[in-house]
Amino acid sequence: MGELRFNENLCLNCTTFDCLKKCKFVKLNGAKGNLEMLKIARGEDSTVLRTCITCYACEEYCEKGNHPFYLISEKREEKGIDIVPRPILKQWINLGEPVGRYKVGELREKTLSFGFVPEFLQWVKGKLFEDVMPSYVFGQEFFCNVAYLHFGRTSVIKQRLPIVMDNFSKLGIKEVICLHDECYGAFTSLAPAFGIEVPFKPIHYYEYILKRLEQLKDKIRPLNIKVAYQRPCSSRLSPPMHYLAREIFTSIGVELVDRVYQDENALCCGEVVRLQGLYDLAEELQRENIEDIVKSGAEYCVFNCPYCYAALGHKLIKKGVKPIHIIELCRMALGEEV
Amino acid sequence: MKESIKSALIEIAGEEYVSTFEEELYFYGRDPGLSFPSNPHYVVLPENTEEIQQIVRLANKEGIPIVPLGAGLSLTGLAIPRRGGIVIDMKRMDRILEVNEKARFVIVEGGTSQGKLQAYLEKHYPRLRHSIPDAPPTATIAANVVIHGQGRLSQQYGFNSDLVAGMEVVLPSGEICKVGSCAVSPYWFSKGPPLPDISGLFLGWFGTTGIITKLAIKLYPRKKMRDLEIFVTDNENLISDIIYEVTHTEMVEDITIFAQPWPLFFKDNSHICIYFTGDTEEELEFKRRVIWKALEKFIESKEGGFMWVQPSMKPTFLDMPQRSVARFADVKRGGGFEYSGPILLVEKYPECMRKLRELSTKYNLAYSAMARIIDTAHCMMFAFAFAFNRADEDMVERARRAMAEVSKFIIEVGGVFWKPTVEEQKLTIEHIDSGTLKLLKMIKNHLDPNNIMNPSNWELR
Numbered sequence: 001m002g003e004l005r006f007n008e009n010l011c012l013n014c015t016t017f018d019c020l021k022k023c024k025f026v027k028l029n030g031a032k033g034n035l036e037m038l039k040i041a042r043g044e045d046s047t048v049l050r051t052c053i054t055c056y057a058c059e060e061y062c063e064k065g066n067h068p069f070y071l072i073s074e075k076r077e078e079k080g081i082d083i084v085p086r087p088i089l090k091q092w093i094n095l096g097e098p099v100g101r102y103k104v105g106e107l108r109e110k111t112l113s114f115g116f117v118p119e120f121l122q123w124v125k126g127k128l129f130e131d132v133m134p135s136y137v138f139g140q141e142f143f144c145n146v147a148y149l150h151f152g153r154t155s156v157i158k159q160r161l162p163i164v165m166d167n168f169s170k171l172g173i174k175e176v177i178c179l180h181d182e183c184y185g186a187f188t189s190l191a192p193a194f195g196i197e198v199p200f201k202p203i204h205y206y207e208y209i210l211k212r213l214e215q216l217k218d219k220i221r222p223l224n225i226k227v228a229y230q231r232p233c234s235s236r237l238s239p240p241m242h243y244l245a246r247e248i249f250t251s252i253g254v255e256l257v258d259r260v261y262q263d264e265n266a267l268c269c270g271e272v273v274r275l276q277g278l279y280d281l282a283e284e285l286q287r288e289n290i291e292d293i294v295k296s297g298a299e300y301c302v303f304n305c306p307y308c309y310a311a312l313g314h315k316l317i318k319k320g321v322k323p324i325h326i327i328e329l330c331r332m333a334l335g336e337e338v
Numbered sequence: 339m340k341e342s343i344k345s346a347l348i349e350i351a352g353e354e355y356v357s358t359f360e361e362e363l364y365f366y367g368r369d370p371g372l373s374f375p376s377n378p379h380y381v382v383l384p385e386n387t388e389e390i391q392q393i394v395r396l397a398n399k400e401g402i403p404i405v406p407l408g409a410g411l412s413l414t415g416l417a418i419p420r421r422g423g424i425v426i427d428m429k430r431m432d433r434i435l436e437v438n439e440k441a442r443f444v445i446v447e448g449g450t451s452q453g454k455l456q457a458y459l460e461k462h463y464p465r466l467r468h469s470i471p472d473a474p475p476t477a478t479i480a481a482n483v484v485i486h487g488q489g490r491l492s493q494q495y496g497f498n499s500d501l502v503a504g505m506e507v508v509l510p511s512g513e514i515c516k517v518g519s520c521a522v523s524p525y526w527f528s529k530g531p532p533l534p535d536i537s538g539l540f541l542g543w544f545g546t547t548g549i550i551t552k553l554a555i556k557l558y559p560r561k562k563m564r565d566l567e568i569f570v571t572d573n574e575n576l577i578s579d580i581i582y583e584v585t586h587t588e589m590v591e592d593i594t595i596f597a598q599p600w601p602l603f604f605k606d607n608s609h610i611c612i613y614f615t616g617d618t619e620e621e622l623e624f625k626r627r628v629i630w631k632a633l634e635k636f637i638e639s640k641e642g643g644f645m646w647v648q649p650s651m652k653p654t655f656l657d658m659p660q661r662s663v664a665r666f667a668d669v670k671r672g673g674g675f676e677y678s679g680p681i682l683l684v685e686k687y688p689e690c691m692r693k694l695r696e697l698s699t700k701y702n703l704a705y706s707a708m709a710r711i712i713d714t715a716h717c718m719m720f721a722f723a724f725a726f727n728r729a730d731e732d733m734v735e736r737a738r739r740a741m742a743e744v745s746k747f748i749i750e751v752g753g754v755f756w757k758p759t760v761e762e763q764k765l766t767i768e769h770i771d772s773g774t775l776k777l778l779k780m781i782k783n784h785l786d787p788n789n790i791m792n793p794s795n796w797e798l799r
């Protein structure tokens with residue numbers, strides 16, 4: 001996998017400096033942020049390399065299509081700046097190591113990718129997936145590895161992602177429906193940013209679900225509930241897909257409530273911050289996020305990412321808000337028991 | 339087998355509760371560990387103390403060995419009747435006799451299982467708990483204190499045997515002796531103080547000095563909530579510093595450590611499981627924060643960090659007993675599992691880990707290290723555990739040889755064997771202070787002059 005295509009000139013000519021200006025964590029206003037980004041691009045040290053909590057958001061903030069967060073991750077590793085304790089890093093790198101325990105269903109050219117998220121083995125069933133299941137893959141062999149951005153280790157991604165893509169190709173898969181934003185982001189944002197070709201067509205599962213709901217519209221029973229939505233970090237790698245969530249909600253009769261930490265202003269679920277050892281910040285993020293959800297009056301909080309779900313779900317239950325994954329929500333609207 | 343002895347046993351316990359069937363003796367002659375099997379001649383399941391007294395008197399008269407048996411899960415052959423004789427299976431004596439809620443103690447019979455007491459307290463005394471070991475729930479409370487077991491409360495209060503609050507013991511002569519406050523008072527609140535503490539005549543002796551027929555153990559507050567954090571480090575040299583800081587908080591219930599190469603997620607790290615309890619969310623979160631803060635310096639230096647224990651993983655860790663230990667016991671199929679769990683200083687952790695890895699490579703065995711911190715880190719139990727397939731003779735032999743090397747190593751690092759095999763008991767006797775040995779001999783010879791009690795264990799003659 002090649003070099004990151006980061007265009008320093010775009011930053012030189014940048015007038016908005018959105019990347020770090022909008023960042024909730026490094027807090028660098030205006031030209032100061034621009035200066036730091038340029039320093040990073042030139043291989044100089046920058047406080048950002050130590051203070052960025054890996055929320056992915058600047059990938060979306062930069063409207064010029066530059067890749068500030070990928071750059072930060074690359075430079076961190078180059079400079080040996082560790083953001084998570086070494087044993088945690090080892091643990092996670094080991095976790096993603098292929099061990100031959102993958103699962104594949106009855107594969108067709110169009111396949112669902114569960115990545116390495118075991119929850120999907122339970123959630124993905126019913127009418128919603130009838131026209132593609134049981135064509136699915138699951139396991140480390142199909143895990144995009146983008147999560148290692150959280151650990152400042154692009155080298156792991158660069159080493160493993162091509163093998164993962166090759167694994168799909170070897171199985172004759174032509175279209176991959178990604179059930180996790182991270183996988184979709186890997187194939188549509190990260191791979192191109194590093195100049196690597198993707199040998200199949202990635203499809204975001206929101207696109208797939210919307211199409212299916214249209215086909216199944218006679219079977220939909222509008223849920224008539226109010227929901228809040230937790231946007232995950234990796235959705236910053238494919239912002240247009242994020243906005244499909246609203247269309248999904250509309251088609252199943254769900255009202256998305258307004259809350260502060262919505263859309264571009266979404267707040268990290270906090271768990272990665274905890275892994276970095278920043279206990280107080282993690283607590284604060286989770287408290288603020290949960291308070292915001294509770295205040296919004298939503299009955300449910302809908303999750304896109306199973307890890308945000310694991311991080312916040314049990315805490316929301318204690319506050320009287322029901323956590324649910326968007327797949328389960330759609331299946332509920334189709335009259336299925338979840 | 340002598341018909342006359344069988345008839346005498348039937349006379350004492352009833353026909354249903356005496357067996358000399360080969361297929362039953364077969365099971366009573368072995369445990370899940372590495373010890374060589376040896377069948378008893380008779381098995382008897384007494385119902386009460388009087389029956390035990392009669393059995394002991396019979397054995398004394400006939401000069402045949404007796405071996406008290408709980409669940410036979412101590413793994414190191416301690417209840418294998420090496421010289422045949424009578425196995426006294428304590429299972430029928432499983433009544434819970436009294437709970438004193440305010441004084442927090444319970445009196446149980448000598449064959450009561452951990453599981454039974456746990457279920458009983460959960461149902462009738464939800465604010466009380468005992469120190470549950472991670473052995474399967476059939477393991478008995480009396481046998482566990484006899485071998486100085488450790489449980490979920492050992493970090494806070496010491497060995498499970500430290501939590502004994504009184505005993506009724508049938509001596510090798512068949513006489514009954516009461517130990518502790520119950521010797522002079524109707525209340526079983528102390529195993530010794532303020533009297534001369536004679537509990538040491540029975541605890542740690544593996545049934546070679548008497549059979550516990552009744553036992554009081556201390557109970558402790560059971561909080562409504564229980565949670566854990568797992569601190570991981572790949573720097574084994576820091577373990578004792580980390581434990582020192584965590585125990586300093588005085589906020590922690592149990593602390594266990596595990597390290598194993600498989601699944602890969604666990605490879606190269608030691609995992610310190612820090613349990614804490616609370617009656618309210620606030621209490622729990624306060625303790626969590628104090629624990630985090632106590633270890634912040636290790637996080638800042640990037641030497642260690644708290645792993646994410648997802649809610650779906652928590653039941654596995656919070657289970658009491660923790661079933662994952664039993665699962666490891668069967669990783670090689672064939673259910674072979676033994677560990678040597680010496681008691682030693684926490685600072686010996688790195689040396690123990692090095693030895694365990696070395697032996698695992700040398701003998702090509704699956705290993706797992708498990709440690710439990712005892713009594714605010716005065717010491718720890720470090721388990722050198724190997725799983726093996728009992729049907730694979732070569733693997734069993736390799737495990738035996740590895741264990742023999744572990745035993746030597748334990749002495750070298752200043753450890754003391756916990757529930758030692760007969761060979762380890764011999765090693766202990768070789769290394770023990772001569773004055774201590776003399777006293778032990780005096781005690782044993784005086785209490786059991788005919789050497790009928792679980793012979794070949796603590797063989798001091």
Ligand SMILES: Cc1cc2nc3c(=O)[nH]c(=O)nc-3n(C[C@H](O)[C@H](O)[C@H](O)COP(=O)(O)OP(=O)(O)OC[C@H]3O[C@@H](n4cnc5c(N)ncnc54)[C@H](O)[C@@H]3O)c2cc1C
Pocket residue numbers: 405406407408409410411412413416417428448449470471472473474476477478479480481482484485486487488489544545546548549550551663664667792
């Ligand atoms: C998976 C697994 C996990 C374990 N985890 C733990 C743990 O966390 N902590 C721990 O402490 N242990 C642990 N153990 C070891 C052991 O199982 C326990 O200590 C258990 O409590 C032993 O009880 P038992 O009834 O099986 O004893 P047994 O093996 O039946 O007996 C042990 C000894 O006590 C003697 N004895 C039995 N009853 C009496 C009596 N009434 N009076 C006098 N002597 C008697 C026996 O003769 C024998 O010498 C574990 C074992 C396994 C298999």
Ligand code: SF4
Pocket residue numbers: 010011012014015016017018019020033034037061062063064065066067068
């Ligand atoms: S990364 Fe984008 S937003 Fe940031 S300075 Fe460069 S061009 Fe501007």
Ligand code: SF4
Pocket residue numbers: 019020022023024025026048051052053054055056057058059069072
């Ligand atoms: S990834 Fe998030 S925390 Fe890091 S610089 Fe970008 S916006 Fe800030």
